[in-house]
Amino acid sequence: xxxxxxxxxxxxxxxxxxxxxxxxxxxxxxxPDADIIRMGIGDVTLPIxxxxxxxxxxxxxxxxxxxxxxxxxxxxxxxxxxxEAVAKYYKSFGANVKADEIRINDGAKADCGNIxxxxxxxxxxxxxxxAYPVYVDTNLMNGRKVIYADSTExxxxxxMPDDSVHADIIYLCSPNNPTGSVYTKEQLKKWVDYANKNxxxxxxxxxxxxxxxxxxxxxxIFQIDGARTCAIEMCSLSKTAGFTGMRCGYTVIPEELKxxxxxxxxxxxxxxxxxxxxxxxxxxxxxxxxxxEAIFTDEGQKxxxxxxxxxxxxxxxxxxxxxEMGIYYTxxxxxxxxxxxxxxxxxxxxxxxxxxxxxxxxxxxxEGFGKNGEGYFRLTAFGDRERTKQAMERFKAxxx
Amino acid sequence: xxxxxxxxxxxxxxxxxxxxxxxxxxxxxxxPDADIIRMGIGDVTLPIxxxxxxxxxxxxxxxxxxxxxxxxxxxxxxxxxxxEAVAKYYKSFGANVKADEIRINDGAKADCGNIxxxxxxxxxxxxxxxAYPVYVDTNLMNGRKVIYADSTExxxxxxMPDDSVHADIIYLCSPNNPTGSVYTKEQLKKWVDYANKNxxxxxxxxxxxxxxxxxxxxxxIFQIDGARTCAIEMCSLSKTAGFTGMRCGYTVIPEELKxxxxxxxxxxxxxxxxxxxxxxxxxxxxxxxxxxEAIFTDEGQKxxxxxxxxxxxxxxxxxxxxxEMGIYYTxxxxxxxxxxxxxxxxxxxxxxxxxxxxxxxxxxxxEGFGKNGEGYFRLTAFGDRERTKQAMERFKAxxx
Numbered sequence: 001x002x003x004x005x006x007x008x009x010x011x012x013x014x015x016x017x018x019x020x021x022x023x024x025x026x027x028x029x030x031x032p033d034a035d036i037i038r039m040g041i042g043d044v045t046l047p048i049x050x051x052x053x054x055x056x057x058x059x060x061x062x063x064x065x066x067x068x069x070x071x072x073x074x075x076x077x078x079x080x081x082x083x084e085a086v087a088k089y090y091k092s093f094g095a096n097v098k099a100d101e102i103r104i105n106d107g108a109k110a111d112c113g114n115i116x117x118x119x120x121x122x123x124x125x126x127x128x129x130x131a132y133p134v135y136v137d138t139n140l141m142n143g144r145k146v147i148y149a150d151s152t153e154x155x156x157x158x159x160m161p162d163d164s165v166h167a168d169i170i171y172l173c174s175p176n177n178p179t180g181s182v183y184t185k186e187q188l189k190k191w192v193d194y195a196n197k198n199x200x201x202x203x204x205x206x207x208x209x210x211x212x213x214x215x216x217x218x219x220x221i222f223q224i225d226g227a228r229t230c231a232i233e234m235c236s237l238s239k240t241a242g243f244t245g246m247r248c249g250y251t252v253i254p255e256e257l258k259x260x261x262x263x264x265x266x267x268x269x270x271x272x273x274x275x276x277x278x279x280x281x282x283x284x285x286x287x288x289x290x291x292x293e294a295i296f297t298d299e300g301q302k303x304x305x306x307x308x309x310x311x312x313x314x315x316x317x318x319x320x321x322x323x324e325m326g327i328y329y330t331x332x333x334x335x336x337x338x339x340x341x342x343x344x345x346x347x348x349x350x351x352x353x354x355x356x357x358x359x360x361x362x363x364x365x366x367e368g369f370g371k372n373g374e375g376y377f378r379l380t381a382f383g384d385r386e387r388t389k390q391a392m393e394r395f396k397a398x399x400x
Numbered sequence: 401x402x403x404x405x406x407x408x409x410x411x412x413x414x415x416x417x418x419x420x421x422x423x424x425x426x427x428x429x430x431x432p433d434a435d436i437i438r439m440g441i442g443d444v445t446l447p448i449x450x451x452x453x454x455x456x457x458x459x460x461x462x463x464x465x466x467x468x469x470x471x472x473x474x475x476x477x478x479x480x481x482x483x484e485a486v487a488k489y490y491k492s493f494g495a496n497v498k499a500d501e502i503r504i505n506d507g508a509k510a511d512c513g514n515i516x517x518x519x520x521x522x523x524x525x526x527x528x529x530x531a532y533p534v535y536v537d538t539n540l541m542n543g544r545k546v547i548y549a550d551s552t553e554x555x556x557x558x559x560m561p562d563d564s565v566h567a568d569i570i571y572l573c574s575p576n577n578p579t580g581s582v583y584t585k586e587q588l589k590k591w592v593d594y595a596n597k598n599x600x601x602x603x604x605x606x607x608x609x610x611x612x613x614x615x616x617x618x619x620x621i622f623q624i625d626g627a628r629t630c631a632i633e634m635c636s637l638s639k640t641a642g643f644t645g646m647r648c649g650y651t652v653i654p655e656e657l658k659x660x661x662x663x664x665x666x667x668x669x670x671x672x673x674x675x676x677x678x679x680x681x682x683x684x685x686x687x688x689x690x691x692x693e694a695i696f697t698d699e700g701q702k703x704x705x706x707x708x709x710x711x712x713x714x715x716x717x718x719x720x721x722x723x724e725m726g727i728y729y730t731x732x733x734x735x736x737x738x739x740x741x742x743x744x745x746x747x748x749x750x751x752x753x754x755x756x757x758x759x760x761x762x763x764x765x766x767e768g769f770g771k772n773g774e775g776y777f778r779l780t781a782f783g784d785r786e787r788t789k790q791a792m793e794r795f796k797a798x799x800x
Contacts, residue, residue, distance in 0.1 A: 001598070001600075001659075002519060002568040002569055002599060002600055002601045003523050003568065003662075004520060004659050004661055004669075004672060005517060005520050005521075006662060008667075008676075009663070009667075011675070044471055045466070046466060047463060047465050047469040048463045050464055053460050053463060053464035056460040056687060057456075057457045057460050057461070060453050060456040060457050060460065063448045063453060063645065064448055064450055064453035066445070066446060069447040069448070069642070069645070070645040071445070071642070071644035071645045072443045106506055106647075107682045109680065109682045110681055110682065113679050113680030114514075114680055117541065118404060118405055119402060119404060120403035120405050121405075122403055123402055123403050133679075137679040138680060141517065141676065141679070168401065168402040198401070199401035199402060200402055244471035244682075245469070245470040245471045245473065245683075246463065247506075247682065247683070247684065259404050261404055261406060262403075265409070267404050267408075267409075272404060275411070276541065279533075279537040280510055280513030280514055280538060281510055281513075282506075282509045282644075283645075284506075285506070285645070285646050285647040285685055285688050286645040286646070287460075287687065287688075288687075291460075
């Protein structure tokens with residue numbers, strides 16, 4: 001009789017977005033004329049850059065002609081043209097990453113979830129709380145022990161390492177989802193030092209790096225000395241270039257990153273991950289890779305900057321509303337997320353209900369991202385400008 | 401200190417295609433004027449259908465306009481337009497599969513490798529030998545016990561169940577890679593009955609179903625009574641429509657397929673897989689899904705049939721050469737693969753070397769697919785017509 005992976009049974013069902021959808025639906029049905037503004041989703045709304053559209057169409061044409069048709073990609077790790085473009089991009093902000101250390105994927109989520117396959121089930125995993133639920137769930141699926149590093153008002157919702165606590169695998173996300181906090185180089189250096197001292201590996205999620213506008217803030221963990229011996233970085237074009245529906249990202253594993261196995265042999269993680277991917281992945285669609293390549297051209301970079309600036313201005317509008325109202329928040333700068341303390345001492349879901357009922361605005365209750373999220377709330381800057389302004393006007397009119 | 405997944409250390413490195421590349425390179429360097437014909441790879445060579453190219457270009461344009469832009473797909477399981485097209489396709493050859501039982505993926509390899517995540521590590525896995533190496537490797541990665549069902553000349557290289565052997569998870573591939581054998585409905589029914597009796601799950605790889613031309617042969621395991629309570633099917637557009645570089649496939653899990661967990665609860669595998677994919681996958685690129693949809697239109701089906709017929713004729717040319725030479729083989733009909741017994745009593749690699757040296761033709765030694773492959777050899781029909789003919793002329797001229 002076949003046995004299921006029973007770790008699934010002990011996983012909490014992720015009710016967050018289901019529960020939000022349920023409450024919004026109930027409210028809409030009771031108030032069919034309500035003009036609801038959605039600021040809860042993490043999806044983008046602006047179209048992809050013309051350079052990427054043209055590149056994809058050109059590649060589609062190539063696929064239709066025998067002489068230029070491309071079948072399986074030899075390595076499945078991405079075409080050199082794209083890996084080299086990504087390496088050049090890293091160099092532009094001072095991170096030294098070689099093209100051969102990059103593997104192209106169909107979005108950060110898959111690699112972020114699958115990377116744990118190369119690690120034993122007996123590792124202790126540390127995740128900052130609140131966090132993107134994928135980090136927790138993908139480790140619980142393998143029955144790994146998960147501990148939490150607290151992100152709180154006390155540390156500006158940017159958890160720092162505690163030398164008295166041991167972790168083998170550490171997930172960091174900066175700019176953070178959901179809190180919008182960004183580690184400084186000094187803060188990130190502390191994590192890197194902790195990892196090197198403890199023989200831990202940091203899984204660094206850089207999905208929102210393109211939103212960093214202050215030049216002193218690190219956009220990659222590989223801008224930090226010592227990261228090459230302890231870190232794996234994942235990034236994506238989803239938020240950088242609106243690729244949520246196009247599906248393209250990349251994972252960087254430095255060539256010197258290695259672990260000593262129980263038989264004393266040294267195992268390079270890039271090789272291990274290559275072996276895993278070689279059996280379970282066949283590369284990213286060629287036309288998608290060409291579209292991604294176009295994002296890294298001068299023209300593509302100019303085009304995506306217009307969109308990122310649009311979202312940044314939305315974030316600024318939200319943040320300045322909160323400033324005006326005297327509400328505590330993190331993010332809003334260098335990040336598309338604004339993480340605010342629920343006004344009037346309300347709980348996450350209480351505030352959700354009030355905002356929905358009285359302002360017809362939908363956001364995300366912080367409690368859905370972990371225990372430290374209780375009493376906090378996430379708004380996103382990925383919406384329409386006018387709707388964002390309207391939502392903030394309605395927010396200001398609320399009475400607590 | 402972080403621990404790796406040590407199951408990787410006990411996996412045999414897959415040297416097959418590396419070793420082939422090495423020997424071909426050495427031969428080319430020693431004989432720079434040799435005109436080498438490659439019949440070893442499983443990749444297609446004809447371009448994708450015009451209908452798919454146009455659909456992808458149209459979708460790329462949609463992605464560049466705010467009103468028609470698409471971000472994250474809600475479910476990550478595929479757009480309804482494509483799931484419905486696949487369900488209709490199934491219906492066209494008599495398999496009753498509902499659109500909601502289908503999940504669209506980026507190719508069969510990923511799902512075929514990842515599906516094991518929903519099963520416990522203590523299952524006994526049965527794999528036919530010879531087989532596509534992914535089945536074995538992805539189970540060894542989790543430390544599962546793998547046993548083999550022998551495909552031999554005695555059963556026409558189509559292994560059958562043995563009631564005295566117990567297996568929890570069974571991998572079947574028909575038309576088979578590498579042997580080209582195709583199960584009849586009666587044969588497949590025996591496997592389905594075995595699985596239902598033993599509480600096993602069959603992972604059915606239907607990647608080559610489009611090559612079946614005889615109407616009585618099953619193209620899907622869901623044409624067999626009883627399969628809905630024991631089978632998961634994976635298929636792909638890679639070979640059907642030349643999508644090896646486009647990346648799109650689908651997995652079918654019937655809604656009634658369930659397993660009893662250790663606490664006595666009934667767990668539906670489709671839900672478990674949905675939970676896994678929900679944390680580790682974000683759906684297939686929208687323009688790729690539109691290209692795939694176009695394959696299932698009347699126009700698309702006509703266009704891909706021209707390509708499949710081209711490959712079928714290549715297969716026929718190879719098979720008739722072997723008939724002429726009196727060499728035993730399986731496949732060649734209803735399959736793009738031809739699996740032949742090495743002439744002159746040669747071993748797989750001996751024959752590889754002889755064919756390369758004396759005919760300048762590259763194929764794949766059967767031994768690379770499992771122990772029962774020793775003494776056999778795989779040729780593929782995915783090449784150019786004239787080159788296939790040339791290769792066969794050279795083959796006929798060989799002396800043993």
